[in-house]
Amino acid sequence: MTPFSLEPPKCVDTDSWCRQVFELTNSEWLAASASWLVAKPVKIVMILLVAFVLRLLARRLIDRLTSGRGKMPALLRPLRERAPQALGNMLSERRAQRAKTIGSVLKSVVSFAVYGLAFILVLGELGVNLAPIIASAGIVGVALGFGAQNLVKDFLSGIFMMLEDQYGVGDVVDVGEASGTIEAVGLRVTTLRDVNGTVWYVRNGEILRVGNSSQGFAVAVVDLPVGYSADIEQVTDLLTRVAAEVTGEEPFASDVIEPPEVLGVEKVTPESITIRMTVKVRPGRQWTVQRALRARAMGAVEEAGIQPPMGRLYPQSPQSLT
Incomplete structure (x- = not known):
């Protein structure tokens, strides 16, 4: 009796691939190898086909969630949004870019998860021992984590910035x-x-x-220095009147959220006394309002003949010379 038998094994289950191949080919060797030649390739093809279809459906769903078509993308509705409405047309661009970036992350995660699971199932069908591969992948992952930790840090920070809407276009x-x-x-x-x-x-x-500086509201702050001999109450009344005039005119009236407020003396230095006034405005408009208030306030102070700070001479108005 020889230690190796060349006779192929017999088919036992009448409903198996072995019996079906034997009935088609009348070859016992092909029938005994039917599991490798037919069953396993068919299973592998089915696994890959299902993985491809699942990935395609998931990506199309993500595309549908991230395409707003002029409206808020459905993907962003559950997330908090801090974008100011004053951005106008740029608001839709900001939302579209945010949705596109988050969508690309979700697509990458879906592709990695689906194809990774399919790869593991295919290896299982081929009879490959997955334990050494998983252990090796863990070691490679740790090495890449140490070597590319700055890159991983950048990506994680970018994801959280997008989800929290810390800033945008x-x-x-x-x-x-x-x-x-x-x-x-x-x-x-x-x-x-x-x-x-x-x-x-x-x-x-x-x-x-x-x-x-573009979320919620902003504050236009104007500091105006005057000399020591200036009447603070007079300066305060003058700035209150000027601020009311400026903020009541267009195009600044639509930017103002609350009436202007003169806070009074903000700082005292050897050269001057600084008077501060503030106005709450729409985000991004504080600099325009500041420049307008400062220019109008300086002109009003000069016309009123209020003493300028030491070392700084305002041109005297005709009224102050009489």
Whole structure:
């Protein structure tokens, strides 16, 4: 009796692939190998086909959720939004970019999960021992985590910034090393342009704090220095009148949220006394209102003949010379 038998095994189950192949080919060897030649390839093809269809359906669903068609994308409705309505047309661009970025993350996660599971199922069908592969993948993942930790940090920070809507296209922000208007927000890099026209590319993982001047409301602050001999009550009344006139005129009237307020003496230095007034305005409009208030207030102070700070001479009006 030889230790190796060349006779192929017999088919036992009449409903198996073995019996069906034997009836078609009359070959016992092919019938005994039917599991490898027919059953397993069919299962592998089915696994890959199901994975492809699931991924396609998931990506189409994400596309439908991220396409607002002029309205709020459905994907963003459960999330908090801090975008000011004053952005106008830029608001839709901001929402579209935010939805597109979050959608790309979801697509990547879906593709990784579906194809990863399909790969594991295919290896299981081929009889491959998955334990060493999983252990090796864990070691490679740890090595990549240490080597690309800055990249992972940038991506995670970008995802949370998108979900929390910390800033977006059109916002005026201060991120520490750079400040300006946001032009693009990505998962790894935020792009902003400063007042000089310089474009800054800031890694999301390096942003430790963000000062956003375009959310909720803003405050226009105007500090006006006057001399020591100036009548503070007179200056306060004058600034109150000027602020009311400026904020009541267009185009500033539509920007003002609350009436202006003269707070009084803000600072005393050897050269001057500084009077402060504030106005609550729409986000992003504080600088325009500030410039208008400062120009009108300086002109009114000069016309009233109020003493300027030491070392600074206002041109005297004809009334003050008489």
